[in-house]
Amino acid sequence: MTDAVATASTNGATGDATRAAALEELAGIRKSIDNIDAALIHILAERFRHTQHVGKLKADAGLPASDPAREERQVARLRQLAHDADLDPEFAEKFLGFVIAEVINHHERIAAEAE
Ligand SMILES: C=C(O[C@@H]1C=C(C(=O)O)C=C[C@H]1O)C(=O)O
Numbered sequence: 001m002t003d004a005v006a007t008a009s010t011n012g013a014t015g016d017a018t019r020a021a022a023l024e025e026l027a028g029i030r031k032s033i034d035n036i037d038a039a040l041i042h043i044l045a046e047r048f049r050h051t052q053h054v055g056k057l058k059a060d061a062g063l064p065a066s067d068p069a070r071e072e073r074q075v076a077r078l079r080q081l082a083h084d085a086d087l088d089p090e091f092a093e094k095f096l097g098f099v100i101a102e103v104i105n106h107h108e109r110i111a112a113e114a115e
Contacts (some may be wrong), residue, residue, distance in 0.1 A: 048103070054105040059093055059114040065107035 039106065075093050080094035 044099070047099070048106075051103045052106060052110070055103075055110040058107060059111040065111060066100075066104045074100075 055065070057063075075096060078092045078096050079089040081094045
């Protein structure tokens with residue numbers, strides 16, 4: 001056996017063990033990711049339950065679907081929270097914007113149905 005072949009076969013055995021350990025660790029981390037994803041869905045569902053309520057209140061009172069001043073305060077607050085939590089503030093703002101845009105669609109639909 002040449003030195004190169006001996007080294008390769010040792011690396012192969014070590015590689016298999018390293019890969020098996022990595023796969024086990026990966027499976028554990030993915031369990032945590034799945035739990036967090038489930039929590040996010042539940043939190044979002046709860047948020048939309050409340051925003052649907054706001055949509056009905058606004059439609060009944062003839063208030064506009066969107067409130068840009070409130071959104072500005074939310075963006076500033078979430079950007080600061082994201083920064084403090086080592087999360088990209090740009091991402092936090094985009095995520096909030098995505099959610100709020102959907103909420104405003106719901107509110108417009110609720111108002112149209114109330115007409
Ligand atoms: C829920 C509201 O309606 C809209 C949606 C918002 C949200 O999803 O957080 C915030 C402001 C409004 O543009 C609200 O006015 O509070």
